[in-house]
Amino acid sequence: MTRRAAIVLAATAAFLYLPIAVLAVFSFNASRLMAFPLSGFTLEWYRSLAANTKFQAGFVTSFLVAQPVGILSAALGLGGALVLVSARRAVRLGLAALLMVPFLVPKTVLSIAQAMVLARFGLDRGAGTLIAAQIIVSVPFTTAIIASVLARLDPRLEEAARDLGATPWACFRRITYPQIKPAVSAAYSVGVILSLADLTIGLYLAGRTQPLSLIVASEFRRELSPDLNAMQVSVLVLTAVIVVLTEGYGRLRTARRRRTAPRSPSLARTERVA
Amino acid sequence: MTAGRSLLALPMVLLLLGGAILPLAILVVISFWSVDFDAFELVPGFGLASWREVLGNPTYPYLIGKAVLTGSVTAGLTALAGYPIALSLLRVPQRWKSVALVVLMTPLYTGEIVRIYAWRLVLGTDGLVNGVLLGLHLVQVPVKVILFSPVSTILALVYDELPFMTLALWIALERLDLRLVEAARDLGARPLTAFVRVTLPMTSTGLCAGALAVFALSAGDLQTPNFLGGPTGATALASIDNFFGTAFDWPTASALALSLLFALGIVAAVASLLILRIGGGAVRTRP
Numbered sequence: 109m110t111r112r113a114a115i116v117l118a119a120t121a122a123f124l125y126l127p128i129a130v131l132a133v134f135s136f137n138a139s140r141l142m143a144f145p146l147s148g149f150t151l152e153w154y155r156s157l158a159a160n161t162k163f164q165a166g167f168v169t170s171f172l173v174a175q176p177v178g179i180l181s182a183a184l185g186l187g188g189a190l191v192l193v194s195a196r197r198a199v200r201l202g203l204a205a206l207l208m209v210p211f212l213v214p215k216t217v218l219s220i221a222q223a224m225v226l227a228r229f230g231l232d233r234g235a236g237t238l239i240a241a242q243i244i245v246s247v248p249f250t251t252a253i254i255a256s257v258l259a260r261l262d263p264r265l266e267e268a269a270r271d272l273g274a275t276p277w278a279c280f281r282r283i284t285y286p287q288i289k290p291a292v293s294a295a296y297s298v299g300v301i302l303s304l305a306d307l308t309i310g311l312y313l314a315g316r317t318q319p320l321s322l323i324v325a326s327e328f329r330r331e332l333s334p335d336l337n338a339m340q341v342s343v344l345v346l347t348a349v350i351v352v353l354t355e356g357y358g359r360l361r362t363a364r365r366r367r368t369a370p371r372s373p374s375l376a377r378t379e380r381v382a
Numbered sequence: 383m384t385a386g387r388s389l390l391a392l393p394m395v396l397l398l399l400g401g402a403i404l405p406l407a408i409l410v411v412i413s414f415w416s417v418d419f420d421a422f423e424l425v426p427g428f429g430l431a432s433w434r435e436v437l438g439n440p441t442y443p444y445l446i447g448k449a450v451l452t453g454s455v456t457a458g459l460t461a462l463a464g465y466p467i468a469l470s471l472l473r474v475p476q477r478w479k480s481v482a483l484v485v486l487m488t489p490l491y492t493g494e495i496v497r498i499y500a501w502r503l504v505l506g507t508d509g510l511v512n513g514v515l516l517g518l519h520l521v522q523v524p525v526k527v528i529l530f531s532p533v534s535t536i537l538a539l540v541y542d543e544l545p546f547m548t549l550a551l552w553i554a555l556e557r558l559d560l561r562l563v564e565a566a567r568d569l570g571a572r573p574l575t576a577f578v579r580v581t582l583p584m585t586s587t588g589l590c591a592g593a594l595a596v597f598a599l600s601a602g603d604l605q606t607p608n609f610l611g612g613p614t615g616a617t618a619l620a621s622i623d624n625f626f627g628t629a630f631d632w633p634t635a636s637a638l639a640l641s642l643l644f645a646l647g648i649v650a651a652v653a654s655l656l657i658l659r660i661g662g663g664a665v666r667t668r669p
Contacts, residue, residue: 113470117482120467120548123541124489127500130510134503143508145517184394191391199388206395209402212594212650214602216619217639220626221405224412224636244401247394276387305493307605325495328609332502340496347491 128344135337142332153338163339166320167346173235173319174303177242181299182292184243185250192251193258211248218245219312226313233315241313246302250295257291258284297351304347406643413636424632432633436641445618446645452617453601453646454653456539457593460547463540464592465577468551472560486545494542498609501538505529505610530612538610539600546599547592554588555581586661590654597653601646618642 134142138150157163192203210218222241226233261284269279285292307321314322320343327336413432416425436442474482489497504510505528512524528534558581566576582589604619611617618638625635 110473113473116466116470117474120463120470120544121485124486124544126510127497127504127541128489128492130503131496131500141508142503142506143513145513184397187390187392188394191388195388195391203391203395206398206403209398209406212598212647213402213406213643214598214604214619214646216602216604216623217409217643218402218405220622220635220639221409222401223626224632225405225408228408240397240401244397247398251394301491305491305496307493307495321493321495324493324499328495328499332499336499337503340492340499343496344492348488351491 131337131344132341134334135341137334140334142334142337153334154342156335157338157342160335160339162323163320166318166323167343169317170304170319170321173239173242173317174300176239177246177303178296178299180239181243181246181250181302182254182295185247185254185295186288186292188247188251189254189258192255207248207251210244215245215308216312219309223312233313235315235317237313237315238310238317238319241309242303242306243299245306245309246299249298249302253295253298254288254291257288261287300350301347304343409636409639412632413640415633417631417633419630422630429633432631432637435634436637442618442621442638442641445616445621446642448616449601449618449642450645450649452536452539452607453597454649455536456543456600457547457596457653459536459540460544460596461551461589461593463544464547464551467544467548468555469581471548471552472555483549486548489541490545494603494605497542498538498606501534501541501610502529505534505537530610530614532611532614535607535611535615538606539603542603542606543596543600546595550588550592550595551585552588554585554591558584583661586657589660590657593657594650594654597650598646 133146135153136149136151137146138152139147188203188207192200195203219241222237223233226237231237265283265287266279269283270276274282305321306319307325310317310319310322311325320339324336324339327333412424414428414430416427416429416431417423418425471479471482471486492500502509506512507524507526507529509529511528512521515521515525562584563576563580566580567573571579602619604617604623607615607617608620609615619642622635622639622642625631625638
């Protein structure tokens, strides 16, 4: 690595992590005023956060909404990706164009249009509509992630399995899925993250459901306060923990299966390819 | 590939048709309706009042132009910053690349509200920037113009979208045969000439994908200008939200939303074609 490249990357990392670092510093700063110079170290803001039941309820709600969003976005994205890499050209182009819609249309516009539809058809807004709307926004990402891995698979492995008499389902479960599992779990993480990070969709479609981002936004409109800092840092850490756990779990299982005797040599090879 | 396998995409297709296409179609229908403000009811019909309001009042074309400008400036700035970063990422040793990817993408995991909040701590009157400036005695009183100005909005948008652009350029650069750049340098091209004549055309698809994503995301952002732009933070999206929520004027909200989508779509399409044309030369000269 050249020195210039190292300097550019260090500057980039500094820029990307500067706001997060400032947030973390102030969450331990012993003053209600968020101003430099710093006043000393305290855990008071984390203590007051631990006592705030409203935030805790919001966090639980966010978590409960994010799980179905992650799972269903990954499942729908998997179905879409399987078609996207193998169907006729017309089907592929149609599907790709359809997936571009929620990606390119501003979230505010899409959410308002969805809210209008729900109101016209007399449907209530709540956790269900929030989850559905968040899935719509995350499927372009999950489909792209899974399709990019599917497109790079060696088609001869599937052909060989089919030639040897595997049913399409057995072929998918034993040959294709083990190779794309990391991508599917990455898609799940992206769905969860997009859901936890979302504010815009929640503003229009959450109904009486109150995820954390909505609670924070309404507090934030009034004033900045240090326990909000502590909470942002906690959310950040918890999001990171979710990501690391899902990624780590996937890797651990793959590693464990590699250590135990493989059921068939061909399967072991496919996993190594993955 | 059997027709049966295409059914796997059916759940997603149905969800997108019902949850994205249908609402946008309803937007078109409602834009021709009117509102009875006495009864507080939408009146179905075919009128052009809301379209006349949106296209006749200079405020809305101005706000739509502002959205296009915000998206274009952010796309341009992220491309300018993204190329040096992506070129540097290319030099990272192979086994460190997955770490670099995590470092690049992690800031995206923070919610939009968290990022906005953090920028207020950095740019505010008592914030980090002013703290440093005062500490170094570069200024005597805190600089107030940074926060709540177009500068803070664009800075926060560049921050939000930089990872997307960098990733798109990085992927494109990994596919580029670096020997072509070396050959250009060996034949006497200056670094900038080699970049403009070789690297840029051969990564134009990545640039196009990145620019499209950044343009759509930043032009479609309501919260960042709303919370950081102060008096300059008025956006077409905020007006749409206002017509939809506070004013209960759904037809005007719909007409404005559709005008915005139309303008963004046209600009995105033209810009994509122009960017891909940079790459046209490179593809043609390949033997």
